[in-house]
Amino acid sequence: MIDNVCKFSVNHSSDLICESFVLETHASQSVTDRARANFICLVLSGEGILNIDGKEDRISTGTLFLINSGSDFSIKDGGGLKYYYVSFRGRRADELIERFRINDANRIFDGCESLIPFWQESQHRAVEGVIDLVSEAVLLFSLSGLTPSQNRPNNVIAEVVAITQNNFTSPDLSISKIASELGYDPKYLSSLFKKKQNIPYTQYLRDLRIKRSIFLMEQGLVSVKNIAALSGFSDALYFSKVFAAVEGIPPREYIAKLEEQRQNA
Numbered sequence: 405m406i407d408n409v410c411k412f413s414v415n416h417s418s419d420l421i422c423e424s425f426v427l428e429t430h431a432s433q434s435v436t437d438r439a440r441a442n443f444i445c446l447v448l449s450g451e452g453i454l455n456i457d458g459k460e461d462r463i464s465t466g467t468l469f470l471i472n473s474g475s476d477f478s479i480k481d482g483g484g485l486k487y488y489y490v491s492f493r494g495r496r497a498d499e500l501i502e503r504f505r506i507n508d509a510n511r512i513f514d515g516c517e518s519l520i521p522f523w524q525e526s527q528h529r530a531v532e533g534v535i536d537l538v539s540e541a542v543l544l545f546s547l548s549g550l551t552p553s554q555n556r557p558n559n560v561i562a563e564v565v566a567i568t569q570n571n572f573t574s575p576d577l578s579i580s581k582i583a584s585e586l587g588y589d590p591k592y593l594s595s596l597f598k599k600k601q602n603i604p605y606t607q608y609l610r611d612l613r614i615k616r617s618i619f620l621m622e623q624g625l626v627s628v629k630n631i632a633a634l635s636g637f638s639d640a641l642y643f644s645k646v647f648a649a650v651e652g653i654p655p656r657e658y659i660a661k662l663e664e665q666r667q668n669a
Contacts, residue, residue, distance in 0.1 A: 420496035422539035425530045431481035441491040443471040450484030466517035470506050474615045488523050490539045507569035509562035561600045572612040575638035579605040614650050628655050
């Protein structure tokens with residue numbers, strides 16, 4: 405049995421931090437976890453099931469996919485699954501995600517088998533001292549080669565997802581506003597979204613905003629009013645109520661726990 409090959413970088417810059425270049429061979433991500441960084445992944449062989457925020461997709465040899473930081477995900481082996489991944493974060497990472505519009509509707513690309521030899525050779529080259537450089541090269545080269553034809557078919561729900569991903573921090577965003585923009589009846593679009601995504605649109609939007617609020621807390625923000633505003637909530641009291649319902653504790657208590665963890669680290 406081939407063991408996982410994990411290479412980690414200790415050279416960090418504030419703009420783009422590529423922390424690891426890993427070959428997964430044992431489906432170690434089969435249990436749902438929250439992504440602490442962004443990941444670009446390439447299936448080397450086999451097949452499996454990718455689940456991101458409750459939505460399942462089949463992956464197989466040559467599938468390139470991305471996982472955004474803050475997403476809840478799992479990757480289950482469907483038979484001989486082996487895949488590479490590079491983790492990345494930082495200011496430039498956010499810019500890359502925005503530039504290539506990486507979101508729920510634009511994160512899985514088929515037909516990328518031609519990248520496999522490059523990823524294999526790159527991991528061999530990723531020796532101590534240059535892991536960050538090699539990982540960054542893999543990330544940028546792979547993104548630059550993506551074409552719309554490789555992306556899985558888009559539809560109106562994909563448009564809804566893309567609009568939501570790009571605008572969820574706007575307090576006035578709603579399914580009615582999106583329906584008006586796309587020329588659909590709001591009730592029809594809401595029903596179609598629930599049918600296709602297995603989640604009501606209001607819950608989908610709420611979860612995105614709560615994840616952003618947690619990200620802001622983890623970055624050190626402590627003002628509940630500011631966190632609410634930056635996450636798409638126009639009212640801090642309503643935000644606190646929703647946050648407590650989703651996470652089980654009020655935001656102030658969540659912030660206090662994060663602070664305690666920082667002090668004990």
